[in-house]
Amino acid sequence: NGVSPKSKVRYFPDGFIFGASTSSYQIEGGAFDDGKGLSIWDIATHMDPSPIRDQSTGDIATDSYNLYKRDVEIMNEIGLDFYRFSVSWPRVLPGGFSNYINQAGINYYNNLINEMLKNNIVPFLTIYHWDLPQELQKLGGWANPAIVDWFTDYANVLFEHFGDRVKYWMTINEPKQICYEGYGSDKKAPMVNISGVAEYLCAKNVLLAHASAYRLYDEVYRERQNGTVGIAISFTWAEPASDSEEDQQAALDARQFDWGQYTNPIYSKDGDFPIEMKRNIAAKSAEQGFKRSRLPELTAAEVMTIRGSADFLALNTYSSKLVYRDASVDGMYAVPSYMDDMGTVFIKDPTWPQAESSWLQEVPWGFYKLLLEVNRLYDNPRIYVTENGWSTAGGLQDEDRIRYLRNYLSALLDALEAGCDVRGYCVWSMIDNFEWMAGYSEKFGLYEVDFSSPDRSRTPRKSAFVYKEIIKSKSLNPHFEPDVYLEEVV
Numbered sequence: 001n002g003v004s005p006k007s008k009v010r011y012f013p014d015g016f017i018f019g020a021s022t023s024s025y026q027i028e029g030g031a032f033d034d035g036k037g038l039s040i041w042d043i044a045t046h047m048d049p050s051p052i053r054d055q056s057t058g059d060i061a062t063d064s065y066n067l068y069k070r071d072v073e074i075m076n077e078i079g080l081d082f083y084r085f086s087v088s089w090p091r092v093l094p095g096g097f098s099n100y101i102n103q104a105g106i107n108y109y110n111n112l113i114n115e116m117l118k119n120n121i122v123p124f125l126t127i128y129h130w131d132l133p134q135e136l137q138k139l140g141g142w143a144n145p146a147i148v149d150w151f152t153d154y155a156n157v158l159f160e161h162f163g164d165r166v167k168y169w170m171t172i173n174e175p176k177q178i179c180y181e182g183y184g185s186d187k188k189a190p191m192v193n194i195s196g197v198a199e200y201l202c203a204k205n206v207l208l209a210h211a212s213a214y215r216l217y218d219e220v221y222r223e224r225q226n227g228t229v230g231i232a233i234s235f236t237w238a239e240p241a242s243d244s245e246e247d248q249q250a251a252l253d254a255r256q257f258d259w260g261q262y263t264n265p266i267y268s269k270d271g272d273f274p275i276e277m278k279r280n281i282a283a284k285s286a287e288q289g290f291k292r293s294r295l296p297e298l299t300a301a302e303v304m305t306i307r308g309s310a311d312f313l314a315l316n317t318y319s320s321k322l323v324y325r326d327a328s329v330d331g332m333y334a335v336p337s338y339m340d341d342m343g344t345v346f347i348k349d350p351t352w353p354q355a356e357s358s359w360l361q362e363v364p365w366g367f368y369k370l371l372l373e374v375n376r377l378y379d380n381p382r383i384y385v386t387e388n389g390w391s392t393a394g395g396l397q398d399e400d401r402i403r404y405l406r407n408y409l410s411a412l413l414d415a416l417e418a419g420c421d422v423r424g425y426c427v428w429s430m431i432d433n434f435e436w437m438a439g440y441s442e443k444f445g446l447y448e449v450d451f452s453s454p455d456r457s458r459t460p461r462k463s464a465f466v467y468k469e470i471i472k473s474k475s476l477n478p479h480f481e482p483d484v485y486l487e488e489v490v
């Protein structure tokens, strides 16, 4: 009939919910206020010379510690069903341990949660989004197995104080970024950079900490609070660069290292680290003269406690890569290292639209393939997409972000039609914020924040009005143009 599916209005199923995400260090500011302890990001951003691209810090960020009411107003303006935020561990437990609770920190999150509930916004709470108390880092942080108890005690404080009102919990945001970027390299705080070793010690401890918090909720809180607990894992879709068997295997390995490392232990039937990782790392470790594999083993009891420790999967995804393996990979990466263990080469297709962040290209079919593969591997888990978004250099007229948003949501609808159980979707991010090593140079917000104004004024971008319409109509209409912006379009 000449109507291509892309020009049709497509509807989301009843009960599908829309949200937006942020995290504590990236928005709160108030870094030294009201008894908050220092986190590894307070330390990293104040190093001399600064490792941050624009030498900025999150000392004030978007000042959401003071402006949380304005943030809830924005949730209302967009019409969000839910809002995903994280709690700063050192704001609640300044020294990291639960012997001393900072009441001002508890008050802040109570105020935020209550303000959201007053406005019918459902809170999705991430317990840990990268701002580890510096006191715990002094003890090795995520490389120290004692963190399983420290984290469980911290989670216990949050369940206890907020669990009467918070029903959606994510224990930890993006284990791979914590472990590989923070411990196996210097791409993120605490920049431990003990390559090929620290990221795997961290991985085991993160998995056990997550599982322990989940089991605590199960045993102590679930009956009374009736909530649901998951973990947020980052996914990059790895597409084989060619049909060759070698490249197919390379893509498989890349997926198992990038996310299977965390999803296989928790969501697969058998649990444990993926066989591809165990095999590669054991072989390389032996060649390199290590007495044992650099990937720690999980005991049978550990495999059991980790396996099945989630009620849902919180899936963060932005982009895809082409993957291949040939002789050129020998000598390409440091030895030993996570990249060398994986042993694959990543490239981007130059025809894919490029965001401001170097790693971010628009590949909606990669999102579709990812959702189908996760469905296939883990027996159709319940999924919330808890991060997905696009960066620009700034400006209110964000046509690229709108195109990305529509194309990814359309791919999500395709995945629903193919049988995936995706219950909700969250844009990263609601407002511009501190983008880690990129400082304030990459903007992800539906709302622009003026970081030069003392009141950190927030202004909706065009994408905010488009997202608002998507939520209101529960549909994707490719022809919708927000009134506010019509006159500005040349």
Ligand code: GBH
Binding pocket: 023, 026, 173, 174, 177, 234, 236, 316, 321, 346, 359, 387, 428, 435, 436, 444
């Ligand atoms: C998320 O991390 C964070 O949770 C959030 O705090 C952050 O602000 C947001 O994304 C935007 O960055 O395949 O070599 O190109 C996203 C982590 C970083 C995962 C880049 C994929 C690509 C590595 N992503 N990474 S590569």
